[in-house]
Ligand SMILES: *[C@@H]1O[C@H](CO)[C@@H](O)[C@H](O)[C@H]1NC(C)=O
Ligand SMILES: *[C@@H]1O[C@H](CO)[C@@H](O)[C@H](O)[C@H]1NC(C)=O
């Protein structure tokens with residue numbers, strides 16, 4: 001009872017006190033404030049409750065373009081987390097960054113009761129993190145028009161940044177990082193080039209974005225080299241071998257792909273290679289063959305095919321990874337719950353789905369692949385590329401291979417003797433760690449290896465899938481330390497270099513000698529006014545053990561503040577009675593008569609949404625998963641829409657409506673439990689890839 005009361009008070013405190021600040025400082029922010037979520041005040045540790053803003057920012061009224069974002073800021077920032085903003089983008093094209101927010105780097109996971117639970121490895125403790133659904137048509141971002149190419153994506157993202165900083169002007173001078181995954185390996189370099197170009201073109205210092213670095217996870221950056229890496233990777237991982245039924249056709253296919261890539265490199269093939277197509281269907285077929293050669297009908301239904309995002313996992317055929325990660329089972333209903341959407345200030349929307357095939361089918365990219373942009377970017381800012389070592393589709397070998405060929409900051413590749421490998425040799429030894437690789441030790445464990453030179457860092461993260469923060473939240477957060485150079489270096493007896501990072505805030509020399517918890521108390525009033533100013537948890541280690549003295553001081557502070565806030569609340573209630581909208585903070589009722597009048601390009605063709613969320617079966621032609629598992633796998637996380645491959649026919653409507661396809665839905669649920677267990681159990685020896 002008392003607990004509930006305290007929780008309620010806390011809700012009052014967070015919202016009203018913040019509300020005052022917001023009203024004084026920036027009225028715009030208030031409409032984006034997230035005041036509650038199912039499970040927020042009961043499941044999330046008090047000290048870790050993020051200050052959140054979420055909603056749809058208008059970019060253009062002309063074509064009704066709105067971008068959805070969800071920002072998380074720690075209210076008890078440690079020093080290193082101050083004045084930093086990370087924008088996170090998922091890939092696809094067309095996959096919502098709510099993947100990143102609710103299954104990867106964000107503070108929440110969704111449980112089977114539809115409540116948020118805490119991710120103790122959340123990145124928001126290391127920097128403010130803003131998850132952005134982009135380009136329009138992705139997640140809760142929408143427009144009359146889809147983007148036709150990456151130039152359009154850049155144009156809109158720059159606009160988004162301008163609008164974002166209008167709402168959060170205090171973030172403008174922050175160090176800005178852009179992070180993301182998979183097809184964001186195309187988005188991020190393009191967007192960054194757009195930012196750096198714009199910075200160069202303006203003399204007005206107040207218009208320059210303070211871009212400081214990029215973090216790209218399992219990025220689809222260099223289609224040529226990455227396509228050629230499928231077979232060597234699968235071979236080395238033991239997914240295929242000389243005895244595999246498809247071995248000789250695989251070798252043939254590899255040769256075909258290689259000769260096309262050779263032509264591209266020699267300039268004898270059309271230079272405007274469409275990165276969507278993963279170079280071409282010949283290269284795409286390699287992956288297709290690898291997946292189908294893993295089919296084993298003698299296994300359990302849920303285990304018949306290898307998981308394309310983590311070769312240590314299996315999935316049903318022909319899903320081969322599409323049912324993964326298991327968290328999707330809870331995230332889907334959460335993001336389609338009107339109560340939740342109301343709390344997230346999502347006003348106009350279609351049914352949320354993880355990935356929109358409409359976005360990918362419209363993004364007819366004829367521009368050069370993003371790898372070509374890296375050298376110019378590296379002249380100005382550092383880039384960190386990381387790969388979960390179990391991913392097949394954007395595997396680490398492909399990343400290493402394209403780096404070998406990359407010329408940047410005065411050299412080609414890492415510039416060491418042992419980089420003389422050629423990719424045509426499939427022998428496993430060729431791909432074992434090079435001397436240049438330094439071990440990465442986090443929290444006293446070797447968690448990966450690192451190569452670093454001339455502003456480029458490559459990190460191979462052990463025991464991680466395509467979605468590194470999903471498997472390794474703490475380790476993934478420490479990638480930020482690598483970017484910020486918050487690591488120690490050591491040289492072992494055998495001459496091997498080691499990078500050492502530490503659980504959040506525990507790096508020996510970065511801990512202030514004198515912790516001053518008492519100061520926090522006397523600062524309470526000030527802290528309340530600025531909300532994010534408290535430093536009390538600065539010295540707390542990343543472990544979730546709560547500090548009793550800090551708790552006590554917090555309770556004292558809470559009581560003081562509660563009194564103030566109850567007074568304010570009274571005023572607020574009076575004030576609220578003048579307004580027609582509800583003033584209750586813990587508002588859980590469904591919004592009545594919420595208008596959902598969304599205009600979509602494909603609506604003009606076949607989809608009539610009207611004023612309501614689509615009913616089952618109303619949503620047009622769902623993608624036939626069984627017709628092309630690779631189609632969706634590509635679409636979901638690397639960006640191929642399989643166009644021209646004959647595997648995937650873009651549906652007239654852009655929906656992948658998992659929820660309305662009965663067969664798929666049942667597959668989904670049957671598999672999820674088993675996979676949940678599976679993905680939590682440790683798999684294979686560390687660094688076996
Ligand atoms: C860092 O952020 C705080 C709070 O937003 C602000 O008061 C301060 O001026 C910032 N410092 C710098 C160097 O931008
Ligand atoms: C929407 O309109 C704005 C303003 O005219 C324009 O800059 C933008 O490119 C348009 N978006 C698309 C996808 O055409």
Ligand SMILES: *[C@@H]1O[C@H](CO)[C@@H](O)[C@H](O)[C@H]1NC(C)=O
Nearest residue numbers: 378379380381382409454455
């Ligand atoms: C690397 O990045 C820094 C900014 O972090 C920049 O000043 C420098 O010129 C870049 N180039 C090289 C070769 O280090």
